[in-house]
Amino acid sequence: MNAVRGKPVSRDEGARLGFRLTLPAQILVLFISAFPLLMQLYISVTDWSPLSGLGWWNAWEMWNSFANYTDLVADTRFWSALKRTAIVMVVCVPAEFLLGLALATLFADDFPGKRIFYSILLMPMMVVPAVAGYMFFMLFQSGGPVNDILSAVTGTQVTIAWLSDPTLALIAVMIADIWQWTPLMFLILLAGLVGVPEDQIKAATLLGANPWQRFTTIVLPKMKTIIVIALAIRVIENFKIFDTLYIMTGGGPGVATETISVYIYKVTTQDLIWGYVAAIALAILIVLSIVAVFAMKRMARGRQVPA
Amino acid sequence: MSAIQLKHLTKTFGDFTALKTMDLEIADGEFMALLGPSGCGKSTTMNMIAGMEEPTSGKILFGERDMAGVPMGRRGVGFVFQNYAIFTHMSVRQNLAYGPRMRGAAKAEVDRRVGAIAELLQLSPLLDRKADRLSVNILQRVAIGRSAIMEPAIFLLDEPLSNVDAAFRAVMRTELKQLQRQFRQTMVYVTHDQLEAMTMADRIAVMDHGVLQQVGTPLEVYNNPANVFVARFIGAPGMNLIKGRPAESDRGLVVDLGPLGVTPPLPDELATSLRGARSDVLYGFRPEQVALAQGGRGLAMSVTFVERIGARTIVHLGEGESAVKAVFENDVGLSIGQTATVAPMAASVRVFDAASGIAIRAD
Numbered sequence: 001m002n003a004v005r006g007k008p009v010s011r012d013e014g015a016r017l018g019f020r021l022t023l024p025a026q027i028l029v030l031f032i033s034a035f036p037l038l039m040q041l042y043i044s045v046t047d048w049s050p051l052s053g054l055g056w057w058n059a060w061e062m063w064n065s066f067a068n069y070t071d072l073v074a075d076t077r078f079w080s081a082l083k084r085t086a087i088v089m090v091v092c093v094p095a096e097f098l099l100g101l102a103l104a105t106l107f108a109d110d111f112p113g114k115r116i117f118y119s120i121l122l123m124p125m126m127v128v129p130a131v132a133g134y135m136f137f138m139l140f141q142s143g144g145p146v147n148d149i150l151s152a153v154t155g156t157q158v159t160i161a162w163l164s165d166p167t168l169a170l171i172a173v174m175i176a177d178i179w180q181w182t183p184l185m186f187l188i189l190l191a192g193l194v195g196v197p198e199d200q201i202k203a204a205t206l207l208g209a210n211p212w213q214r215f216t217t218i219v220l221p222k223m224k225t226i227i228v229i230a231l232a233i234r235v236i237e238n239f240k241i242f243d244t245l246y247i248m249t250g251g252g253p254g255v256a257t258e259t260i261s262v263y264i265y266k267v268t269t270q271d272l273i274w275g276y277v278a279a280i281a282l283a284i285l286i287v288l289s290i291v292a293v294f295a296m297k298r299m300a301r302g303r304q305v306p307a
Numbered sequence: 308m309s310a311i312q313l314k315h316l317t318k319t320f321g322d323f324t325a326l327k328t329m330d331l332e333i334a335d336g337e338f339m340a341l342l343g344p345s346g347c348g349k350s351t352t353m354n355m356i357a358g359m360e361e362p363t364s365g366k367i368l369f370g371e372r373d374m375a376g377v378p379m380g381r382r383g384v385g386f387v388f389q390n391y392a393i394f395t396h397m398s399v400r401q402n403l404a405y406g407p408r409m410r411g412a413a414k415a416e417v418d419r420r421v422g423a424i425a426e427l428l429q430l431s432p433l434l435d436r437k438a439d440r441l442s443v444n445i446l447q448r449v450a451i452g453r454s455a456i457m458e459p460a461i462f463l464l465d466e467p468l469s470n471v472d473a474a475f476r477a478v479m480r481t482e483l484k485q486l487q488r489q490f491r492q493t494m495v496y497v498t499h500d501q502l503e504a505m506t507m508a509d510r511i512a513v514m515d516h517g518v519l520q521q522v523g524t525p526l527e528v529y530n531n532p533a534n535v536f537v538a539r540f541i542g543a544p545g546m547n548l549i550k551g552r553p554a555e556s557d558r559g560l561v562v563d564l565g566p567l568g569v570t571p572p573l574p575d576e577l578a579t580s581l582r583g584a585r586s587d588v589l590y591g592f593r594p595e596q597v598a599l600a601q602g603g604r605g606l607a608m609s610v611t612f613v614e615r616i617g618a619r620t621i622v623h624l625g626e627g628e629s630a631v632k633a634v635f636e637n638d639v640g641l642s643i644g645q646t647a648t649v650a651p652m653a654a655s656v657r658v659f660d661a662a663s664g665i666a667i668r669a670d
Contacts (some may be wrong), residue, residue, distance in 0.1 A: 023474075203453075208380045
């Protein structure tokens with residue numbers, strides 16, 4: 001080997017060469033992730049706005065000694081947007097999870113027409129969120145199909161103003177989210193479900209476990225890792241809920257459906273206080289990072305214990 | 308504990324017949340091996356006994372009780388899977404306790420039974436170990452213990468040793484046989500490995516293509532195979548079979564083997580049964596039961612290959628269409644190309660009908 005290469009390569013030398021070869025890629029990654037983050041951090045401690053006439057690099061001239069963060073703590077609109085986001089998440093993610101799990105359990109077995117239903121079931125996920133937003137915007141009009149169906153069922157003329165009632169608008173937005181993202185949950189959970197060793201399920205059956213016991217003692221524990229991943233993906237995605245919601249309600253009526261993303265969008269485009277926007281975004285990034293770290297820890301632990 | 312009766316058991320999958328009218332009685336406390344090549348229907352038979360598959364027709368009785376429609380969790384059957392199917396996300400203790408817990412036994416009762424079974428299987432020091440990092444013989448014990456704790460009437464084992472490396476199999480076989488003696492349970496053991504079947508089973512049911520070929524003790528199937536399939540399948544190497552035609556001679560009935568000449572006269576009892584049918588026969592003898600004849604009577608054939616495997620030497624011989632293997636206790640000094648004369652020992656000769664493959668028994 002050494003004869004072919006000419007001279008032996010020491011371990012240190014190899015590591016140095018490897019570092020030099022990957023350096024361009026590392027610099028690129030640094031610019032993609034670290035640079036925007038640092039820029040954001042920098043702007044978040046200033047009053048900088050694109051209308052201030054200064055380049056962002058000169059934002060230090062508008063240094064406001066963490067006023068953005070103290071403002072943030074006192075910003076009731078921010079806190080209520082955060083609370084609304086949390087409500088949406090607390091309703092949507094468990095609903096998507098339970099529906100997805102039920103569907104996955106159903107699809108783990110064979111039944112006639114399974115392939116067709118499978119394709120249909122995955123379709124909502126493929127719809128562009130903005131398009132889904134328009135769809136549900138139309139569905140929930142006072143004279144729209146949802147009210148028509150309710151009228152047909154109840155036999156009386158129903159004219160619910162879904163999108164202009166604060167509570168109903170939030171419900172409509174959540175229904176749209178559940179419609180669109182249950183398929184993803186279903187897909188991930190189905191992958192996990194078919195990965196549960198079949199003979200362990202049979203063994204449990206032979207030992208007298210009923211279907212519910214099999215599900216809780218074998219299937220769920222074996223799916224723990226994948227469940228955590230699925231929930232983490234949806235928690236993070238749901239936290240950023242925007243497109244569908246914005247098109248359906250624009251965050252309204254009033255601020256009734258204003259979630260964190262909608263709030264940031266409004267502050268960014270309407271108020272143009274970008275220093276403050278950076279502060280909000282950074283605070284949210286920290287929250288989501290905690291979720292991600294928790295999920296990754298779980299994944300690492302899951303890897304040590306193969307199914 | 309319970310006897311098992313299979314009555315005209317048949318299983319078809321669409322056009323494919325996995326098992327054809329199988330009749331078998333397994334006695335209470337017996338260790339029965341279902342032996343055959345893959346696809347012979349042995350696993351299908353076992354799955355039907357366990358209740359994982361429903362028979363297409365026929366009956367399965369445990370004792371006097373018909374098992375039709377009894378779900379697998381209620382049959383009182385312990386099943387040891389090929390890969391043991393241990394619950395890897397649980398500890399050894401949780402694995403053992405699984406059955407009683409699912410049946411709603413009280414915690415004290417579960418602990419007592421787990422303790423007892425762990426003691427019996429020498430698993431006590433391992434009870435709190437996670438089950439995903441155990442050696443294969445421990446896994447076997449956990450699998451058996453997990454079933455045994457339910458005190459099943461019947462134990463079914465589905466090729467449990469097929470994933471174990473050869474060196475360890477002997478250990479596992481011994482351990483398994485000892486466990487069976489301890490539990491005194493009816494055991495049905497599915498395997499394609501005749502060594503496992505021969506060493507552990509009280510009786511062996513040899514199967515091929517969904518048809519039960521022969522049932523008997525290991526020595527019965529080895530010494531008196533019911534047909535050509537069993538003769539070839541049992542034994543390593545299998546029985547030698549040479550095509551020939553019965554012929555009368557002044558010394559008695561012999562078999563004319565064509566270019567190989569005629570055999571020594573057949574034993575009287577065999578000759579009597581053979582005289583009736585004068586069709587072609589297969590002249591069979593065990594490779595282990597031959598002697599080298601020095602130019603005397605026997606089958607003169609040339610050596611085509613010699614396998615020296617230490618304790619034994621397997622000599623492959625061929626002449627025209629016929630091929631024969633002979634096993635000797637020591638190196639007999641033959642080499643490829645030499646001509647050797649092998650004489651089957653008279654008592655070991657078996658004759659089969661060439662058309663049907665069925666053994667012609669001495670009356």
